[in-house]
Amino acid sequence: MLLPIILIFVVAFGTLLLGRYTRSKFFKLITFVPFLLFTYFLSFLINVSDGTHSILFSNEWIPSLGISLDFKVDGLSLLFSLMITGIGTLVYLYASSYLRGHQYLHRFYCYLTLFMGAMLGLVLSDNLITLFVFWELTSISSFFLIGFKNEDEASRKSSLWALSLTGLGGFFLLASFVIIGSLSGTYSIHELLTKSDVLVDSTFYYIIIFFMFAAAFTKSAQFPFHFWLPGAMKAPTPVSAYLHSATMVKAGIYIIARFTPILSDGNVWNMTLMIVGGTTMFFGAFNSIFKTDMKSVLAYSTISALGVLVFLLGMGSDMALYAACTFMLVHALYKAALFLITGIVDHETHTRDLTVLSGLKKVMPIIAFAGIIASFSSAGIPLTFGFISKELIYGATMDDNIWTQGSVIFLTSLAVLTNILLAASGFLVGIKPFFGKLPAKLEKAHMPGFLLWLPPVLLSMASLLFGLLPAIADNTVIKSASQAVRGTFIDMPLEVWHGFSIVLLLSMATIVLGVLLYMVMKPTKGAEVFIEEFDKISSKRLVIFVVQNIKTFAFKYTRIMHNGYLRIYLLFIIVFFIGIVGYKLFADVPLRINTEQLSPIRIYELAVFIMIIVAIFFITYTSSRLTAIAALGVVGYSICLIFVFYGAPDLAMTQFAIDTLTVVLFVLVLFRLPSFLKFSNRKIQIRDAIIATIFGILISLITLQALVYPSDKEVSKFYADSAYTLAKGKNVVNVILVDFRGFDTLIETIVLSIAAIGVYSILKYKTKDGEKTE
Template identity: 55%
Template sequence: MLTAILTGFLFSIFLVFTGRFFKGKLSILASLIPLGLFVYFFQFIPAIADGNVIMKSYEWIPSFNVDLGFKLDGLSLLFSLMITGIGFLVFAYTSSYLKGHEYMDRFYGYLASFMGAMLGLVLSDNMITLFVFWELTSITSFFLIGFNNTNPASRKSALTALGITGIGGLFLLAGALLLNNMTGTYSISEMLTMSEAIKSNEFYFLAVLFLFGAAFTKSAQFPFHFWLPGAMKAPTPVSTYLHSATMVKAGIYLLMRFTPVLGGENIWNTTLVIVGGITMLYSAVHTIFRTDLKGILAYSTISALGILVFLIGLGTQEAFLAAAVFIIVHALYKATLFLVTGIIDHQTHTRDVTRLSGLNKIMLPVGIAGILAAISSAGIPPTIGFVGKELTYEASYHSESMVIFLMIAIVLTKIFLLYAGFVAGIKPFTGKLPEEHANTKAPGFILWGPPLLLATLGIVFGVAPFIIESSLIKPVVEALGADASEMHLALWHGFNLIFILSLITIGVGTALYFIIKPSEKLEKGIARLDFIAPENLLEKFNALFVGFSNFWTNFFQNGYLRNYISIIILFLVVLVGYIMIGNTNFTIDYNSLSKITVYEITTTMILIAGIFYTVFTDSRLAAVAAMGVVGLSICLIFVFYSAPDLAMTQFSIDTLTVILFVLVLYKLPKYLKLSDYKTRVRDGILSTIFGLIITTLALQVLAEPVSKEVGNFYAANSYIEAHGKNVVNVILVDFRGADTLIEISVLSIAAVGVFGLMKLRLKMKDRRRYADTSLNVENENKKK
């Protein structure tokens, strides 16, 4: 399985060196990759149908209990077949749709990487592995959505999609870490055996919240749905692949995979029913107000995803069965309609449904595919869509509570989706052909073959649902923790309430199609409510956040180093001071301290005088010399306390620093007095308080009992292991080698910077302008 997952990524790398061969007639050969993978997964159908689960594990990061664990059961097999099967058709379709495109090889690389990421996602049995592939789908989809990178709208859509799904990725990682904390494992299979323990854990609600955040953002649930219509800026093959069978269903997969682990509780089921119900009805209504074919399909996709979340939330065996069937139903008809829309756009150069009609006269096979897909979308027999719709109604009818509200919501949703399917799949091909499309050419087989095949499968599976019953549907239901032995798919369930609701749906939806015509007037009407749309509300919040960030940055990051240091010290003073005030056990044993000598008092007075002179002098050279006095005073203190090695180091560094300062200051303009007396007093008070806190901390440390374990360790091992007689040197060189190396690196970088400043040679014009600016600043300060 690992090889199957990596195939897409390896093919992308292969294209880096051989991409030029996949820009012409040979481009169709790229479709052999997903076709081969489809055949590979297809062979597992008999074993999975018999109830087997295939597990593979490869060691990755054993110290963190993270491995490359993969699991192939009914759920992952269904998604793998959709990813590779529809992927094969999309790859083949692309060879004609993007024929002659300059970056076709790049597109195939993105598409193959995305396919590999999706396979890794649905096959992963380890939460960290799942997260890695989850993020890879977001990254690769970013490149696919923004493929037309010269278009600002495409770039914005790609960034929006990446931002929303990226936030979901953070939620998933948090959920993975929390579940690991609760169970001690990242293995999803092992979590299945701990379901009751997880549900009784105090962090159960938080874990559910994190997984909801990941699933809702990825699968475009309200109010995170707006990234999906924006993603329609991508080429049609991307829209087909990402929004019918793969990326947008990743969140659905996550919810289905964790239903046996976290499902069954009110917080899980009720939330999914509410969020799914709002999403499916809200988005279905939106399809009425769109005139762009991709826009209609985008909102109908969001609605379909809402239906799946709604069914998972119901949590019954019937609901799981309906969800499993509807996944296939939606993948078949939605992929068909997207491919048909792409053909229409490719041949007529428009997706405006108000300008499209009568195209059956030009592209009959495409029209047949569109009409069949529309019929399946509407749930009209003998399509598999009819089977899925009846199962959905039945699951809603047998729900435990709020049956009437749930039935009204799902029936209204199906009515609007029928309307959307008819507008996208039937309207462009019926009626009179407009003159502007009279010279439109018929597409080739590579374009119309894939959608016609998918639409035909929607009829075949409807007439003979037993083809997918035992091989695909039942294993999915069993993977969700339900008993599927007594479940059977049939086209005819008898004349009952569910069938009557189906007839009402078909009748009302068809009437709606003939009554309401897509128009710009309707689209402009709904646009008036954009000010309360989630996307606009998020943009307003983003604008406020950017404004606050600018204020915060300009206030704290104002370009003055002294302000940065003051803020850092103030923060430490408040934090450490608060901790010290709350520490009631703080004591200082003054008797344990050594007596103060006259040498120490004299040296300290010289040090203080040097500090004051540094702060208040108007001469740079005098300030540097005074700083040297401070450094030499510290050297003497080290000598008094028997640390000659530190004294020599301090002496060397201080001398070097003084020399470098003099060399640098020699190249700078005249001294600028940029701070007034009040500022210096403020900084003096702050530094004094900080010094007192550090002194107090030092005294407290001295009062603590001395532990000699560390010292004894170094003394005992410095000669034996490091072959050094000087313990301090051994610690610096061997035991703290990395730290010393970093310090040397910092000094080297600083030296390079100083050398660069010394070698700086400004042009005469720049020197004069800089000198004039400095003089003006100095004059302003004098006026103040």
């Protein structure tokens, strides 16, 4: 399994590097990549479809940390893998015609392939850290896809919103995974299934689920984080069809479904999902019927559908989980078809405005047929796959064995209202543009090419096929997926006809009321503007307000803490050091200073001390940079003498070399600069003198305190004993720097190199007119 995942990324970067040198026909061949993967995953149906088997592919990565590249194929991951590759195949084929001739087509296919690989890695990963890595890759690759039209400011903003929110969710997901791994002692997902009690009974349980919900809700556009998804419709239609039907937005749904058997406590977990999902599904469906842009309608209906999935997963009953797994596939089929149909309409008429679109059935009969079937599935019309899914949803809300009578009425009413609104919004996109009188300005529209109309037709026919023969989907992926979510076998076969019941009556009422709403609620600009007025109190406004205040705080903080003056940086560092170390020293350490063990000051030591004091005086009060540099060198050389006095000639030579080099370099660089500015503010000088004095006293106290503490020479002894035997070096200091702490030295060297490059860049900087700046 690792090899196919790696090959996907090889193909992605190969397309980026070589795509510009190939003809447009080459990109049609890339469709074979998701198609071959689709057939590859179909081969697992025989072993996985019964729900009793799963296949684990183990690959060690960082075993010392418990991180591995393990991939698991079970019912849930197989359902997602087939949707990702199956719908991906059609999207690839569609995009080869939709974006034909685009100058950045090779970039598009690179981003799309990266995203497909990231999604497959996410749903197949059996290791928490590996799953997180692929989760972040989906956010990054979707950022490039949403912002593909990078010349458009709206596209750039939309991609940044999507990346910001999903990236924030990724941070919370990592925190959740780290806590789970720490408590359970494993990052393996299949091992966590046996450690559910450890996590649920932990005092960190609510923190874990809070972090996980934050990740899932931002990724799957749950209220109040939903607003990034409509903005993401600025992406090309193939991207919208792929990301918002079967892949990216369902990543959060996958996380919830995968961890339901591990983290569900039957109370807080389920109630949170029901509340958030129920709010989202009604909010999205209600807003969808007021939109006049076909993509906007689909965006809000997608938000609603994601809310339905979260709502069902929160209910947690056998029928609810079975309905959730069924609706995942139902929604992927009809929503991808409607998105692709929207792209065709836009491609041929250059508009998606529902107030002007009508009568296109005369020029696009095949597209109209696909739109009707897809919208029928969205509305739950009998003989479509959506009808079966809708009946399962109603059956789950009306389960008297789980819910009280009041809960049954409320949950069922909410589901019915949502489905009525979704039916009307589906008709708006799948039927409204094709029926009625064809406007004169749209008469030039014509039937698109084969590669454009075939994908939506196939998706619509799949909705019809699974509606007529639901056992095909049930016995292959639905049953095994529901078992993976539930943790136990669910015996609930999908059937076209369940007999006369209250569920059937509700389904018929939903259809009738949905049709009536569609006929009464004509899309108008006035209604859309009226609804958009409520955006002033929306969650997006709140997030924007918070972001603006964070930026204001960051600006003020930067002006104070990072104002460009080195002396201020040093001042803050020293004050912070004094506060932290001083508090720790006086609060927790009993001060003991034994002056009797101190040796008397010798005359030459006193002379060196006086030299240092005089040099510091010159450094502080001189107005000449060269004088300050020379005095700084005197301080350095005086320290060299101290090293010599106390038997450390190697340190003395090192210090001598460094100080000599420093003085020379400073002279070469700074001798052209003007004199120091004289301080006119006496208070600043007094402030700095007080801080410097306190700092010096603190360091002196620490030094004197260290003399009376018994020293632990275990580390020193190890270095002394091992320097030659392990590193073959006789100079212990050099061995420590080069071998035992070689990475520290390497990183320090890298930092110095980066700093040198930065200084060189500043020195070589040129203004726009080509003149060097000083």
